[in-house]
Amino acid sequence: QVQLQESGPGLVKPSETLSLTCTVSGGSVSSGSYYWSWIRQPPGKGLEWIGYVYSSGSINYNPSLKSRVTISVDTSKNQFSLKLSSVTAADTAVYYCARDSMAYFDYWGQGTLVTVSS
Amino acid sequence: NFMLTQPHSVSESPGKTVTISCTGSSGSIASNYVQWYQQRPGSAPTTVIYEDSLRPSGVPDRFSGSIDSSSNSASLTISGLKTEDEADYYCQSYDSSNHVVFGGGTKLTVL
Numbered sequence: 242q243v244q245l246q247e248s249g250p251g252l253v254k255p256s257e258t259l260s261l262t263c264t265v266s267g268g269s270v271s272s273g274s275y276y277w278s279w280i281r282q283p284p285g286k287g288l289e290w291i292g293y294v295y296s297s298g299s300i301n302y303n304p305s306l307k308s309r310v311t312i313s314v315d316t317s318k319n320q321f322s323l324k325l326s327s328v329t330a331a332d333t334a335v336y337y338c339a340r341d342s343m344a345y346f347d348y349w350g351q352g353t354l355v356t357v358s359s
Numbered sequence: 360n361f362m363l364t365q366p367h368s369v370s371e372s373p374g375k376t377v378t379i380s381c382t383g384s385s386g387s388i389a390s391n392y393v394q395w396y397q398q399r400p401g402s403a404p405t406t407v408i409y410e411d412s413l414r415p416s417g418v419p420d421r422f423s424g425s426i427d428s429s430s431n432s433a434s435l436t437i438s439g440l441k442t443e444d445e446a447d448y449y450c451q452s453y454d455s456s457n458h459v460v461f462g463g464g465t466k467l468t469v470l
Binding site for chain 2 (some may be wrong): 265266278287288289292293301302303304337339343344346349350351352
């Protein structure tokens with residue numbers, strides 16, 4: 242059974258960089274059949290796709306966040322990561338990591354709330 | 360920018376049938392597959408429909424999906440409504456650059 246688990250600080254100061262890691266178990270980020278994705282959901286609002294990384298390291302980002310986002314993969318640790326720079330209160334959200342099977346998001350992490358506040 | 364528009368909320372009685380629409384802003388919605396996700400409070404979304412009309416294993420056949428090219432929209436239909444179907448539902452597709460796009464979500468109330 243594939244499991245994904247987000248980890249990282251729950252509180253980030255404005256203008257700083259948000260950093261999260263997703264640890265994958267029961268499957269390999271090296272598999273060429275999946276996109277490893279980040280999705281966020283502000284409190285009480287809808288889902289917003291942030292971007293994905295492929296096992297080869299190729300990436301695809303949401304154009305509205307592209308200038309601030311970096312997603313990378315670490316095959317040795319079976320993890321992938323998200324960095325979002327210059328955060329503001331508008332970046333407060335539950336952040337999910339998810340596996341995209343190229344048909345649909347078939348596995349999701351439980352989500353982690355990141356609050357941007359001084 | 361390609362957008363998907365859903366009604367904010369729908370409601371229906373147990374045992375009835377409800378349909379949730381998802382309208383594409385430009386181009387043909389039939390150009391890329393549409394997925395539907397169910398999200399209950401405090402939980403991550405789960406897939407109920409993928410590739411317009413397919414159901415993942417374990418999803419009951421009360422859930423069905425379709426595409427209507429004439430209205431440039433996708434629809435999720437849930438028949439034989441149960442109280443456990445009460446949740447938020449999101450459609451999802453792709454723009455011309457293969458960026459993932461989600462609809463704004465529809466809150467389904469079963470009363």
